[in-house]
Amino acid sequence: MERRDLIKQIAMLTGGAFVGAEFFLANGCKPDSGAAAGASFTKANMAFLDEVAETIIPATNTPGAKAAGVGTWMTVMVNDCYDAKDQQVFKAGMAELDKACEKAYSSSFMNATPPQRTELLTAIDKEARTYADKKKPDAPAHYFTMMKQLTLLGYFTSKEGATQALRYEAVPGKYIGDVPYKKGDKAWAT
Amino acid sequence: MPKDSSGVNINTNGVQQNTFDAIVIGSGISGGWAAKELCEKGLKTLVLERGRDVKHVKDYPTTTKHPWEFEHRGRLTAQQQKDNPIAARCYAFDEATSHFFVKDNEHPYIQEKPFDWIRGYQVGGKSLIWARQTQRWSRFEFENPQRDGYADWPIGYKDLAPWYSHVEKFVGISGNKDGLETLPDGEFLDPWQLNPPEIKIQQAIHQHYPNRHVIQGRCAHLTSPRQIHLDQNRGQCQARNICYRGCPFGGYFSSNSSTLPWAAKTGNLTLRPHSVVHSVIYDEQKQKAVGVRVIDAITKTATEFFARIIFVNAACLNSNLILLNSTSGRFPNGLGNDSGLLGKYVAFHDYRGNISATIDGFADKTAFGRRPTAAMIPNFRNVHQQEMDFLGGYMMHYAAGPIGWNRGFESAGVGVAFKDMLTQQADEWSVYMMIQGETIPKEKNHVRLSTDKKDEWGIPLLITSVEYDENDNKKMKDFWDEGVAMLEKAGCKNIQPFDNGRVPGNDIHEMGGVRMGKNPQTSLLNANSQLHHCKNVFVTDGAGMASVGNQNPSLTFMALTARAVDIAATEMQKGNI
Numbered sequence: 001m002e003r004r005d006l007i008k009q010i011a012m013l014t015g016g017a018f019v020g021a022e023f024f025l026a027n028g029c030k031p032d033s034g035a036a037a038g039a040s041f042t043k044a045n046m047a048f049l050d051e052v053a054e055t056i057i058p059a060t061n062t063p064g065a066k067a068a069g070v071g072t073w074m075t076v077m078v079n080d081c082y083d084a085k086d087q088q089v090f091k092a093g094m095a096e097l098d099k100a101c102e103k104a105y106s107s108s109f110m111n112a113t114p115p116q117r118t119e120l121l122t123a124i125d126k127e128a129r130t131y132a133d134k135k136k137p138d139a140p141a142h143y144f145t146m147m148k149q150l151t152l153l154g155y156f157t158s159k160e161g162a163t164q165a166l167r168y169e170a171v172p173g174k175y176i177g178d179v180p181y182k183k184g185d186k187a188w189a190t
Numbered sequence: 191m192p193k194d195s196s197g198v199n200i201n202t203n204g205v206q207q208n209t210f211d212a213i214v215i216g217s218g219i220s221g222g223w224a225a226k227e228l229c230e231k232g233l234k235t236l237v238l239e240r241g242r243d244v245k246h247v248k249d250y251p252t253t254t255k256h257p258w259e260f261e262h263r264g265r266l267t268a269q270q271q272k273d274n275p276i277a278a279r280c281y282a283f284d285e286a287t288s289h290f291f292v293k294d295n296e297h298p299y300i301q302e303k304p305f306d307w308i309r310g311y312q313v314g315g316k317s318l319i320w321a322r323q324t325q326r327w328s329r330f331e332f333e334n335p336q337r338d339g340y341a342d343w344p345i346g347y348k349d350l351a352p353w354y355s356h357v358e359k360f361v362g363i364s365g366n367k368d369g370l371e372t373l374p375d376g377e378f379l380d381p382w383q384l385n386p387p388e389i390k391i392q393q394a395i396h397q398h399y400p401n402r403h404v405i406q407g408r409c410a411h412l413t414s415p416r417q418i419h420l421d422q423n424r425g426q427c428q429a430r431n432i433c434y435r436g437c438p439f440g441g442y443f444s445s446n447s448s449t450l451p452w453a454a455k456t457g458n459l460t461l462r463p464h465s466v467v468h469s470v471i472y473d474e475q476k477q478k479a480v481g482v483r484v485i486d487a488i489t490k491t492a493t494e495f496f497a498r499i500i501f502v503n504a505a506c507l508n509s510n511l512i513l514l515n516s517t518s519g520r521f522p523n524g525l526g527n528d529s530g531l532l533g534k535y536v537a538f539h540d541y542r543g544n545i546s547a548t549i550d551g552f553a554d555k556t557a558f559g560r561r562p563t564a565a566m567i568p569n570f571r572n573v574h575q576q577e578m579d580f581l582g583g584y585m586m587h588y589a590a591g592p593i594g595w596n597r598g599f600e601s602a603g604v605g606v607a608f609k610d611m612l613t614q615q616a617d618e619w620s621v622y623m624m625i626q627g628e629t630i631p632k633e634k635n636h637v638r639l640s641t642d643k644k645d646e647w648g649i650p651l652l653i654t655s656v657e658y659d660e661n662d663n664k665k666m667k668d669f670w671d672e673g674v675a676m677l678e679k680a681g682c683k684n685i686q687p688f689d690n691g692r693v694p695g696n697d698i699h700e701m702g703g704v705r706m707g708k709n710p711q712t713s714l715l716n717a718n719s720q721l722h723h724c725k726n727v728f729v730t731d732g733a734g735m736a737s738v739g740n741q742n743p744s745l746t747f748m749a750l751t752a753r754a755v756d757i758a759a760t761e762m763q764k765g766n767i
Contacts, residue, residue: 056604062613080267121604129602149599152612156595157257157264165613166595170256172429172559177385181556187594187615190257190560 041075048094048110049074053151055117062165065151068158074150086140093143100124162189205496210236210460212758213482213497215467215512218315220731220747221503222445222453223357227755228501229458233762236495237450238465240487240504241311244290244318246446250436252286260285279696280308282319287434290319300640302655306696307507313463314446315505316698319434322410322442322562323742324363325585326354326374330573331739338572338581340630341736344708344717347374353749361443361748362419364563365408373405373568373741380414381406385557387549387590387619388565394680395567402570402676407563407587410443410745422448431560442562464488466647469516470500470525470727478767479525479727485647499726499758499767502704503751506536506732507637510703511652513729514639526721529711532704534636536656537738539699540584540627542689543666545673546620547682549590553617556592564589569628569740571668580664582628585740586673590621621682625669628740629694630661631702656694699743701735718761719754726767730754 041049050071057065065071078090097120101109104123105116112120121144128142135142155161162168168189211233214224221237228235243249257263264285271278274294283291292309299307310316328347335341351374358377365378384392384406392404411427412419419425424440424447433442440447453459464487471494473480481496502509510533516525524532569583593616598608635657639650670687677685694700707713710722715734721727730751732743739746761767 057609058606060606060609064609077262077265080269081262081265083268118605125602125604148604152595152598153263156612159256159258162257165609168256169559170254170430173426175382175429175557175559175561177383177388177557177561179556179558181554181592181615184614185556186613187592188556189594 041079045094046072046075048098049147051110051117052097052121052147053155055114055121056148056151057155057161058114063160065155065161068155068160070151070154070158073154073158074147077150077154078146082146086146089140089143090146093147096143097124156189205494208481208494209496210234211497211762212236212499212501213238213495214501214503215482216315216503216505216508216731217313217445217450217461218310218503218505218731219317219320219445219744220751221315221501222317222449223748223751224501224503224728224730224755225445225453225459225461226449227752228759229453229456231755231759232456232458233759234458234460235453236460236462236497237453238467238482238484238495239313239315239461239463240466241313241315241463243461243463244312244314244436244446246440246444246451247436247438250438251289253432253435253438255286255435276306277308279306279692280698282321282434283308286432287319290434290436297645298651300643300651300653302653303657304693305654305656306693307652307654307700308695308698309505309508313450313461314444317444317744318436318446320444320698320744321742322433323566323587324358324361324408324410324745325566325568325741326351326376327739327741327746328372328374330372330569330583331737331741334572334576334582335737338576340581341705342707342709342712343736344706349717350746350749350753353753354745356752357745357748359416360418361410361448361745362412362415362424363408363745364411364413366406368403368405370403370405370568372403372570372573373566376408378408379412379416382409382411382413382561382563384565385590386555387552387621388588390549390551391588391590391621391677391680391682392565395676398679399570399676403568405566405568407566409563411562412441422452424448427562429559429561431562433562466649467504467512468492468647468649469512470502471496472516472518472520472525472724474519477520479724485649487647490647498762499728501751501754501758502727502729502733503731506700506703507652507654509729509731509733510536510637511639511649513704514637515649521723525727526704526714526723528723529714531633531712532714533638534633534703535631535705535736536635536637536700536702537629537631537735538656538694538701539697539738539740540629540658540662540666541624541692541697542658542662543625543627543669543673543687544690545623545670545677545685545687547623547677547685548593548618549621549680549682550618551681552619553615556615571665578664578668580661580668581630582661582665582737583740584625584627584665584669586623586625586669588621588623590619592616593618593620618683621677623673623677625666625673626740626742627662627665627669628738629658631705631737632659637703654695656700658694699732699738701732701738701743704729704733705736706734707736718757719750720757720767725761728754728758 050066053065053070128144166189167186217239366381427441468483514524567586595612706715
């Protein structure tokens with residue numbers, strides 16, 4: 001079985017218990033690939049990442065990724081959980097993303113309109129998925145795969161994401177296997 | 191300071207104050223049971239634990255934290271992974287639980303072949319971080335190894351059945367009475383529930399395979415606490431399923447929440463953390479063990495403690511290590527080791543075989559709460575006769591669950607519609623199935639002591655030499671074939687069998703090395719869990735297992751321990767030990 005398919009399958013298991021490990025095995029935190037050097041991020045970087053995250057998970061009738069502090073949290077994860085090689089890919093990716101925005105809209109990402117940002121990231125998402133399908137197993141992930149995965153993890157495990165966009169029960173008290181669900185009902189955070 | 195025969199400096203003062211009726215080495219799931227039973231029989235009992243103290247609730251620092259209260263949302267840092275390649279491969283080792291696991295560099299060992307030795311050095315041991323699935327062995331696990339020639343159990347199901355009942359009532363085991371000969375019923379609290387997709391799979395299996403059974407998993411969680419559990423200050427399981435952090439409700443069984451405080455209440459317990467047991471002391475004149483030699487984990491000073499009986503419950507491989515290191519004129523190769531088999535016939539459970547799938551038809555359903563168990567399919571291979579091209583059997587576990595936001599990692603899109611999709615459940619549910627395969631004990635799968643490398647307490651490092659064999663591979667293939675066929679019959683889709691690549695030891699079900707048997711020339715322990723050749727020493731953790739069955743093993747260790755304490759107390763009264 002292709003590793004990518006396997007990861008996809010595992011990602012769907014039992015509330016994502018295995019997702020973190022698979023995610024980081026696929027995407028950083030490799031034990032033998034050298035110590036993390038610690039990428040430095042500026043306030044501007046964090047603001048930039050907030051906008052990337054907000055474009056992926058925007059505010060709707062529930063808070064978006066920016067309100068959940070995902071931009072800053074991403075920098076913590078890249079510093080602490082990525083190896084040096086993946087840190088470089090991630091940092092270079094921020095510049096690359098901005099360059100792609102300039103090329104498409106003659107505007108920096110920060111100055112682009114929300115529709116432009118969505119259109120741009122939709123295209124880059126497609127590019128990242130094509131890259132992931134073709135890349136060699138040892139090659140680093142696409143920078144946007146990193147940004148998107150960190151955004152989802154950061155948002156849906158944040159207080160805003162878990163308790164407002166999703167349903168979170170810290171202490172369920174019991175297990176009921178058969179509960180009605182209809183389209184539009186919130187999914188469980190954990 | 192004088193030195194003893196093994197060159198260790200000893201403190202010879204205070205023999206009187208260092209003398210107890212019984213010594214228990216280890217405070218994990220079996221050591222805790224030894225302590226409880228010994229103390230309840232009125233015996234002054236010293237429990238030696240090499241790690242720090244962990245008090246129930248007070249020392250569970252992460253137990254009530256929400257996901258967003260963890261800096262890395264539960265994930266390990268790159269540094270933690272780099273420093274702990276062994277521990278980090280354990281599914282339960284993460285940001286919320288790492289304080290209950292031994293870090294790789296703290297306690298090195300030598301892997302002659304790849305072996306993940308997962309350890310919990312603290313009061314309570316791995317009982318804090320176990321997976322809590324509890325099934326009795328059936329008569330087949332005791333009898334079939336003899337039929338097939340790979341173990342010689344001197345006891346059978348009937349010997350252990352009353353002791354299973356004894357521990358189940360106190361521990362609190364949830365489950366259904368299923369009436370199966372291959373997985374005997376016990377003293378059960380209310381069962382958990384299967385969810386609708388799991389029931390659909392169950393029905394398909396029952397329809398197509400008359401000799402296969404799907405049951406609700408049995409586990410050590412208080413679904414409907416009885417007075418005996420309330421008396422332990424434990425309460426109902428709250429279905430949080432973050433048990434590896436320690437449970438503030440006492441919802442699952444651990445030494446910390448249950449047996450150790452119960453033992454302490456008798457006034458007969460002395461619990462001594464930071465006490466690394468170097469060896470058991472054998473007295474050549476008295477021809478019996480008289481105590482143990484302890485190195486203080488922090489100061490490194492040695493002290494000796496004395497008792498009439500000694501229970502070795504250090505967890506399988508450390509119990510082997512201690513006995514191998516307990517050398518004397520009478521036992522130059524390790525305590526009780528006349529057969530030369532101490533450290534040999536180590537076996538474990540094979541978890542490599544997995545199958546993932548999806549199932550349609552349940553888009554209008556979800557589940558509430560987080561259940562700490564799954565569905566179980568008791569072993570159906572080689573039960574009544576040896577019929578396959580492999581020896582032994584396997585149990586299967588499976589579970590189904592709604593698919594949530596994490597499918598976004600692999601889904602196309604960004605923006606409002608993408609968010610909207612991920613905040614709702616997927617139409618299909620996920621299904622996951624795994625093997626718990628019996629491995630066959632063999633002489634060449636063994637542990638031994640390094641002859642030149644020692645740890646910082648002066649104790650030789652353990653060498654592990656344990657590997658899978660062709661029998662395991664054949665069993666995994668059979669699991670894949672049968673599991674895929676069963677899921678197909680249940681209408682599952684995207685069925686993907688795979689090998690997760692786990693190495694031996696990562697199952698944390700290592701057993702043997704001090705195996706029980708009828709014949710002293712081919713085993714170490716007798717039917718009472720006593721060393722054949724040093725009868726006041728009892729080994730009642732996984733080390734004593736002559737074979738490993740296909741069930742989760744801890745319940746059997748607990749039952750064997752309670753039974754052995756009862757025998758020990760009787761033998762002491764008779765003056766035999």
